[in-house]
Amino acid sequence: MQRLTPTEKTAFVLRHLEDRSMSEIAEVLGVAPNAAKHAVFRAVQKLRRELAPLRGTA
Amino acid sequence: MKHLSEEELVEACYGESGAAGVAHLAACPECAAQLLELKRDLEGVMRTEVPERDAEYGERVWETLRPRLIPYEKKAAGWQKFFSKGGAQGRAALLALGCAALVAAAFVGGRVWERHTTKTTKVASASPSPQAKERVVLVVLTDHLDRTERLLVSLEHADSSDKAENAQLQSEARELLASNRLYRTTASDAGDPVLAGALDRVEGVLAEVANDPNLTAEDLQRLRDEMNSEGILFEIRVLLAQTPDQASGPKPAKGATI
Numbered sequence: 247m248q249r250l251t252p253t254e255k256t257a258f259v260l261r262h263l264e265d266r267s268m269s270e271i272a273e274v275l276g277v278a279p280n281a282a283k284h285a286v287f288r289a290v291q292k293l294r295r296e297l298a299p300l301r302g303t304a
Numbered sequence: 305m306k307h308l309s310e311e312e313l314v315e316a317c318y319g320e321s322g323a324a325g326v327a328h329l330a331a332c333p334e335c336a337a338q339l340l341e342l343k344r345d346l347e348g349v350m351r352t353e354v355p356e357r358d359a360e361y362g363e364r365v366w367e368t369l370r371p372r373l374i375p376y377e378k379k380a381a382g383w384q385k386f387f388s389k390g391g392a393q394g395r396a397a398l399l400a401l402g403c404a405a406l407v408a409a410a411f412v413g414g415r416v417w418e419r420h421t422t423k424t425t426k427v428a429s430a431s432p433s434p435q436a437k438e439r440v441v442l443v444v445l446t447d448h449l450d451r452t453e454r455l456l457v458s459l460e461h462a463d464s465s466d467k468a469e470n471a472q473l474q475s476e477a478r479e480l481l482a483s484n485r486l487y488r489t490t491a492s493d494a495g496d497p498v499l500a501g502a503l504d505r506v507e508g509v510l511a512e513v514a515n516d517p518n519l520t521a522e523d524l525q526r527l528r529d530e531m532n533s534e535g536i537l538f539e540i541r542v543l544l545a546q547t548p549d550q551a552s553g554p555k556p557a558k559g560a561t562i
Contacts, residue, residue, distance in 0.1 A: 261318060262346060268320065286318075287310070287314045290346065291310065293349055297345055297348070297349075
């Protein structure tokens with residue numbers, strides 16, 4: 247999670263843990279819904295990349 | 305067949321893909337497998353429960369923060385530095401200074417308090433002496449007699465055709481009538497038959513002037529005759545001359561004579 251930017255981290259936490267909709271996340275971040283969606287995507291992408299080695303060992 | 309992009313898979317993972325995406329996932333086992341893998345990856349992310357904070361949580365946070373804080377040192381004022389550097393001698397000097405200030409404040413306060421209470425006592429115990437009362441009565445009575453004299457002189461020369469002047473005379477007579485009654489009663493009670501008698505005669509004239517709805521030439525002539533026959537104006541002038549302030553200096557003659 248430390249690899250994520252504050253926006254990505256916030257967007258991911260709101261979407262993944264608090265189950266907020268994209269429009270709500272966009273409102274919290276003060277960005278357009280597409281930008282919020284992209285922030286969530288980038289966060290997921292980074293996390294998967296970081297988790298890839300662990301997945302291989304598991 | 306075009307497979308779903310990674311972004312579209314993320315959307316599908318959170319249930320936000322469109323109808324086309326859902327249809328593709330149902331038809332494409334490859335994309336469905338990728339979505340399953342994505343979900344598996346995300347399931348492991350931060351699913352741990354946040355533990356409840358115990359009673360010592362605040363203390364631990366404070367211990368963590370304390371070393372980072374910059375110690376705050378209050379700048380001492382010049383006189384504080386002087387006394388702090390002076391040590392025991394400085395503190396003794398400060399104590400002596402404080403005591404001296406207290407003694408001075410008590411002394412000044414005592415003086416001021418004593419003066420204040422003396423004044424209050426004087427004011428409270430001061431009651432007008434009989435002489436003072438008499439002076440006040442004389443001043444008021446002199447003023448009344450003075451006004452009465454002027455009214456009688458004006459009445460002596462009044463013109464029945466001048467309505468405005470007559471109205472002013474009547475207004476003045478009404479005011480004088482009320483105060484005249486008071487002075488007459490007071491003089492009678494005080495055992496001054498001369499003053500009471502004079503005021504009684506004046507009161508008759510004042511009552512006629514004040515209560516006459518329409519002062520005609522006959523009314524005015526009758527009043528003049530009454531004043532002349534009884535010598536009311538002369539009597540008022542005599543009384544005025546007998547008052548102490550009149551006796552101290554000759555008063556200039558006012559208006560016409562009877």
